[in-house]
Amino acid sequence: MRLVVGRIGRPHGVKGEVTVEVRTDSPEERFVVGKALETDPADVGPLTITAQRWHKDRLLVRFEEVPDRTAAEQLRGVFLVVDSAELPPLDDPDEFHDHELIGLRVETVDGEAVGEVVDVLHHAQDMLVVSGEKGSEVLVPFVRELVPDVDTAAGRVVIDPPPGLLELGR
Template sequence: MQLVVGRIGRPHGVHGEVTVEVRTDDPEARFGPGTSLATDPPQAGPLTIEGARWHKSILLLRFAGVAGREGAEELRGVMLVIDSADVPPTGDPDEFHDHQLIGLAVETVRGDPVGEVVEVRHHGQDLLVIRRGAGEVLVPFVKALVPEVDLAGGRLVVDAPPGLLDPDEAQ
């Protein structure tokens, strides 16, 4: 399984640098000079990082073989990806990588099926996006609401208050 660690944005300057929307919790490890990254679409890469620097809160990368603003512009929108097998385990039994959670079946503490985790969003608070029928619900990924994650069993248990999984329950 491929994991997106960044998305190339607009060019920065005239020397081939690009802005990168970081989608990893360890940008220093993922985007160090000399690192080679696969791409999506695959025909854009692999890309080898020649230089990396932060400009305010924006990561700027320079890739080998990409010269000038025009070359950088051709990479706009390309996803930078790694193989999930290359991600080491966290070592903490209560900490998970996004790719471990995506695809897990979700059920309530009573064993009722809820749906499937389709995404993990990081907006200050980690949120699980759970596909439920034709819609989606967001569940904060905290121990009080998600008391059990069973990777081997392919499931995740939620202990949701009324209204979290079904807004009609809140009345």
């Protein structure tokens, strides 16, 4: 499975450097000089990193294949991707990569079918986006009290929602 680790933004300067919207918890591992990243759309890449640096809160990257600002402008909006097989296993059994959660069926502790995890949001609180019947979506805070069991092998997430939570998306 291909996972997005960044999205190329606007050019920075005239030498082909671009801003990258980071979409990984480990930018220091994903954006290493010499690493070739696949792209989406695929025909744009792979792109090989020749330099990277942080400027304020933005990652700036130069690619071997991008000699100037004009070429950099053509990359705006391109996604940088890696194969999920490249990711190291997590040490903590209570931590998951997003792609391991997306697609799991969701049920309550009583066995009632709720829907399927369609996304994971990372804001002040990690949230599972659960798509239910008729296209409704419910945001479930991803905390042990509300999500007591995640069984990736069985393809399911068990939730213990407080009263009213599931009705919010209906």
